[in-house]
Amino acid sequence: MKNIAVIGAGTMGNGIAHVFAQQGYAVTLIDVDEQRLQQALQTIHKNLDRQLSKGTITADEKQATIANIDTAVNWEKGIPVADLVIEAATEREGTKLDIFEALDAAAPEHCILASNTSSISITKIASVTKRADKVIGMHFMNPVPVMKLVEIINGYGTSKQTTASIVQLSEAINKVPCVVNDYPGFVANRILMPMINEAIYTLFEGVAGVHEIDTVMKLGMAHPMGPLQLADFIGLDVCLSILRILHEGFGNPKYAPCPLLVNMVTAGHLGAKSGNGFYAYTPGSKELVVSPMFA
Numbered sequence: 001m002k003n004i005a006v007i008g009a010g011t012m013g014n015g016i017a018h019v020f021a022q023q024g025y026a027v028t029l030i031d032v033d034e035q036r037l038q039q040a041l042q043t044i045h046k047n048l049d050r051q052l053s054k055g056t057i058t059a060d061e062k063q064a065t066i067a068n069i070d071t072a073v074n075w076e077k078g079i080p081v082a083d084l085v086i087e088a089a090t091e092r093e094g095t096k097l098d099i100f101e102a103l104d105a106a107a108p109e110h111c112i113l114a115s116n117t118s119s120i121s122i123t124k125i126a127s128v129t130k131r132a133d134k135v136i137g138m139h140f141m142n143p144v145p146v147m148k149l150v151e152i153i154n155g156y157g158t159s160k161q162t163t164a165s166i167v168q169l170s171e172a173i174n175k176v177p178c179v180v181n182d183y184p185g186f187v188a189n190r191i192l193m194p195m196i197n198e199a200i201y202t203l204f205e206g207v208a209g210v211h212e213i214d215t216v217m218k219l220g221m222a223h224p225m226g227p228l229q230l231a232d233f234i235g236l237d238v239c240l241s242i243l244r245i246l247h248e249g250f251g252n253p254k255y256a257p258c259p260l261l262v263n264m265v266t267a268g269h270l271g272a273k274s275g276n277g278f279y280a281y282t283p284g285s286k287e288l289v290v291s292p293m294f295a
Contacts, residue, residue, distance in 0.1 A: 001083035001112075001169055002026060007099060009033070009071075012116055013088035014040035015144025018047060021068035022061070022145075023173045028070045028078025037071045044069065047145050079106045084169070086138055088116040091238055096120055097128050104129035112162055114138040119189050119242040121249075122155035122182045132157030136166055139186065140175075142234075150175045155182050184249030189242050197243055197258055199227035203278075203294065204260040210278045210290045228278040229288065232271030240265045269293075 002025065006017045009031035017029045017040070031037050048062045057065075072078055079085065085107055087099055096115060103113050112134045115125055126135035137153025150170045154163055163179060170177035180187045199213050208216070214226020223230075231239050240262065246255035264270075264277065269291075271277035280291045 001165070003078070003081050003083050004028070005030060005078040005082040005085045006088060007031075007085065007103075008088035008090070008116075009036045009040035010088065010090075011043075011142060012140060012144060014043050015047075015142070016086055016088055016116065016140055017069055018044045018065070018145050019173050019175070022048075022057070022065045024064075025068065025173075026070075027068055028072055028082070030072045030075065030078055032073055034073055037073070041066075041069070041071065047143075051145075075102075075106050079103070080108065082107055082111050084112045084114060086114045086116060091118060091120065091241055093120050093124070096125055100125050100135070101128040104131060112136065112165065114166065116140055118238070119185050119245045121184075122153045122158070126155045126157055133159040134162050136162055137182070137186070138166060138170070139188065141188075148174075148176045149188075150177050151186055151188050152177050152179045153182050153186050154179065185242060185246045190246065193239060193242050193246060194255065196227045196231045196239055197255075197261070200231070200258040200261050203228065204258050210294045232277035232279055232281075234271070235273055236261060236269065236271045236277055237265050 004020045004025045005028045006013050007030050009029050013029065017027045021027045029037060029040060048057065048065060051057045052059065052062055085103055087096060089095055089099055096117060100113060107113065113129065114136050115122065116138055118139055122135060122137045126132040129135055132155060135155055136158050139151035139153060141147035141149050152163065152166055152170065167177045167179065184190065185193060202208060202213055203210060210228050214228050217223045217226045240257050243255055243257040268274060269276045272281050275281045276291055278291055278294060280289045
């Protein structure tokens with residue numbers, strides 16, 4: 001594989017483009033919003049500068065990485081020559097199904113179609129294509145340039161050859177691939193989201209406050225980030241969406257989202273990206289301040 005197309009220039013998409021370009025792949029980063037593409041390039045520059053300041057890359061390597069990234073607002077560039085397309089669009093099932101149906105018609109016959117979904121069924125995504133054997137999940141972790149794991153999800157029809165190719169490719173970009181099967185939440189979110197949901201229930205039921213819950217998990221369980229801070233970082237709307245997929249997929253009440261989470265998302269308190277969640281966020285400040293709602 002030489003040519004990689006990434007659909008979606010948000011946090012995950014620009015991170016995926018970064019890691020592939022840094023390893024010498026030709027990357028086309030595609031988004032319908034030109035401004036988002038320019039913001040993505042700025043983010044990649046910033047992250048490369050951070051690596052440069054730490055001495056993990058050279059100035060020449062930074063320039064080579066940037067040179068390997070092209071951008072596009074339509075599929076006429078990148079998709080027709082892609083060996084692999086990684087979809088990193090918003091975590092909405094309908095959006096992903098529409099994208100994969102169109103990709104199946106536009107991408108070369110040999111091209112593997114991957115989704116960065118964190119919870120949506122790869123089998124269902126593959127069902128709108130005529131190449132189910134070449135559809136697979138590549139669930140990168142955020143921030144992509146830092147986190148080593150790639151959760152690789154086999155759909156019901158994914159071929160062994162496709163899986164082997166994606167495992168090999170993940171290793172080539174210095175990631176650690178873990179192959180799992182296609183059930184709601186896969187592994188990462190099937191385990192993580194119930195923990196986050198239980199932390200929200202613990203707050204909702206008045207057992208402890210935001211700071212106390214996160215401190216117990218950080219200092220007592222050696223977690224680098226407490227579950228409520230992590231929920232803010234992921235996005236409370238994303239957490240709610242994944243919990244609903246788990247609840248619907250398994251039919252088990254243990255996955256039912258906490259009413260507090262539902263109310264917060266309904267009110268537009270989505271975490272770090274909205275400026276308010278369990279914590280309040282001020283642009284340019286790294287101070288962790290509990291939201292006035294829970295202080």
